[in-house]
Amino acid sequence: MENHKRSFALSNGTAKPASDLVIRPMADGDIDAILDMENAVFSDPWPRMAFVEQLKGPYWGAIVAEHAGVVIGYACYLVVADESHLTNIAVTPEHRRKSVAKLLLERILQIVADLDCTLILLEVRPSNREAIGFYEKYGFDLLYRRPNYYRRPIEDALVMVRHLTDNED
Template sequence: MKNITITRMTDDDVSEIAELEKKCFAVPWSEKSFRDEMQNKLAVYFVAKDNGKCIGYAGFWNVSGEGDITNVAVLPEYRKNGIGSMLISEMIKTAVTLKLELLTLEVRKSNIAAQGLYKKYGFDIIGERKRYYSDNGEDAWIMTKSFEPCEE
């Protein structure tokens, strides 16, 4: 896994990402949803590739100076190899470049591994959403990372 690259997602990645999505989530987004996201001017998505194969992705919506992370996903066989960290790091760098005030996300209360990853990057639990997940009604933590305003 020496050839992992992180790039902006393109239309050419969508079919492969939609297949990856099915392996990662109980209620996966459709290929059409990803195609729509590629047309969404607020959407910023990244893809992780291993020798050209899509192995993960992450993205956020840039809305009014805040980044709302929609998804972070890595194929099960590639997890625990730093790919999620690479994707989150890229989103943070981009958020800083865009001068966003914060990044926020929802994460399943049962997903301790993801919570640990987000905490490592400075995300804090700021609240919860009851029965957030449609597949099983599980609650979600709301986690946020704030950025210091840059002096102009």
């Protein structure tokens, strides 16, 4: 790292993303494909309007991972003062364990750090072991448990946090 500016490269030498993977802002034209993924991946998917609103920032936003012209993952964030939230993240099943989510998270950490956020929060279902494994790998710790947070099916949420400091990686 050349100076004090925070950098969120999460690579540890084992990353293996496709070389033609592009991380870019979500656009209107992505929403149909994103909705297909969202409906396939989640039991309580976001409606179209939630994604439409994501594109109207400036204190929230969404990015996608595109491989060979096809969107294979996406992530959304929200900023409230110096706190940020990772509000959504998903990768298509056939592209998992290839560091796609890592690259999406890395970009969001950079975006919210540039907006002077000092931490990033998220909620996750306790039953979602793969997501919890991903978040733990990238420095999120359990903050508290929020009872009956989710619907379809009803489930508690684990609230996790990662502090964003100059030396954290």
